[in-house]
Amino acid sequence: MNKNAVVFLLSVLTFVGAQPLMAESVSGTIEQIRDRLLSSEPKLPISTVQKSEFDGLYEVELSNGQTLYTSKAGDYIVVGEMYKVTTEGMVNVNQAAIDESRRKNDVLRAAKVSSLDESQMIIFSPESPKATITVFTDIDCGYCRKLHRDVPALNELGIAVRYLAFPRAGLRSKTYQNMVSAWCALDKREAMNKLKAGIAIATKTCVNPVADHYQLGHELGVSGTPALVLENGQLIPGYLEPAKMAQAVGLN
Numbered sequence: 001m002n003k004n005a006v007v008f009l010l011s012v013l014t015f016v017g018a019q020p021l022m023a024e025s026v027s028g029t030i031e032q033i034r035d036r037l038l039s040s041e042p043k044l045p046i047s048t049v050q051k052s053e054f055d056g057l058y059e060v061e062l063s064n065g066q067t068l069y070t071s072k073a074g075d076y077i078v079v080g081e082m083y084k085v086t087t088e089g090m091v092n093v094n095q096a097a098i099d100e101s102r103r104k105n106d107v108l109r110a111a112k113v114s115s116l117d118e119s120q121m122i123i124f125s126p127e128s129p130k131a132t133i134t135v136f137t138d139i140d141c142g143y144c145r146k147l148h149r150d151v152p153a154l155n156e157l158g159i160a161v162r163y164l165a166f167p168r169a170g171l172r173s174k175t176y177q178n179m180v181s182a183w184c185a186l187d188k189r190e191a192m193n194k195l196k197a198g199i200a201i202a203t204k205t206c207v208n209p210v211a212d213h214y215q216l217g218h219e220l221g222v223s224g225t226p227a228l229v230l231e232n233g234q235l236i237p238g239y240l241e242p243a244k245m246a247q248a249v250g251l252n
Contacts (some may be wrong), residue, residue: 030049033074044062045062046063048061067081110229122183123163129159129160131249134164134228135228138167138225139196140175144196144226145196147239147240148196150245164216165209166225167214171210180208181204221235
C-alpha cells in the first residue's frame with residue numbers, strides 16, 4: 001500500500017471512529033454499513049460489502065483493490081490483511097480471495113476466447129501445434145512487431161499464434177484502417193507480415209471483425225499490446241521471448 005493510500009485510509013479510520021454511534025445504524029446490515037462509511041467519507045470508493053470469515057467483521061472491498069474490515073455498526077475500520085489459522089498454517093484470506101477472483105476471470109476469458117471463430121483470426125501455426133496463444137495485436141506497436149519476428153521460432157517450438165486485432169489508437173485511426181485492410185486481404189498472413197515490417201499494403205474494405213476484436217479486448221481486460229491469452233484463460237500483458245513463452249504455455 002503506498003504512502004498516500006495509508007494516509008487516506010488512516011484519515012478515514014480517525015474520522016469514522018470519531019463519529020457518535022447512531023441508533024439506526026446499530027443493526028449492522030450491509031446497507032447500513034455502506035451508508036455509515038459514506039456518510040463519514042463520501043469519496044470512499046466502495047465496491048462491495050459482505051460478511052467476512054471472522055465473526056462480527058464485515059469485508060469492504062474498494063474499487064482500487066484494497067480491502068478493509070469493519071464492525072457491524074461501521075464505527076471501526078481495520079486496514080490490512082486478514083489471516084486464517086488452519087492446521088496447515090496461516091492462510092492469507094485477502095490473497096485467497098484475489099486468487100479465486102483471478103481463477104474465475106481466467107475461466108470466463110478462456111470460454112470467450114475458445115468460442116471465437118478461427119476464420120476471423122489471422123493465424124500462424126505449425127502443422128501439429130502443441131499449444132496455442134491468442135494475441136491481441138497492434139500493427140504499429142514495437143513489442144508487437146518484436147513478437148511477430150519471433151513467430152517462426154514459436155512455431156518451431158510447436159506454438160500456434162492466433163491474432164486478434166486491437167488498434168490502440170481507436171476505431172477512427174489509420175492503424176484501424178490498415179488492420180481492416182489486412183483482415184480483408186486475399187492473403188491475410190502476407191498482409192500481416194508486411195504491416196508488421198512497416199510496409200504499406202493496398203487499402204481494402206469488407207465485412208470484418210476488427211471492431212469486434214477491439215471491443216472484446218476491452219471486455220477481457222486488455223489495456224495494451226501485445227496481450228497474450230493462454231488456453232487456460234490467463235492474460236499476460238506484454239512481450240515474452242520464445243523460451244519464456246514456451247514456459248508459460250507449459251512446454252518447458
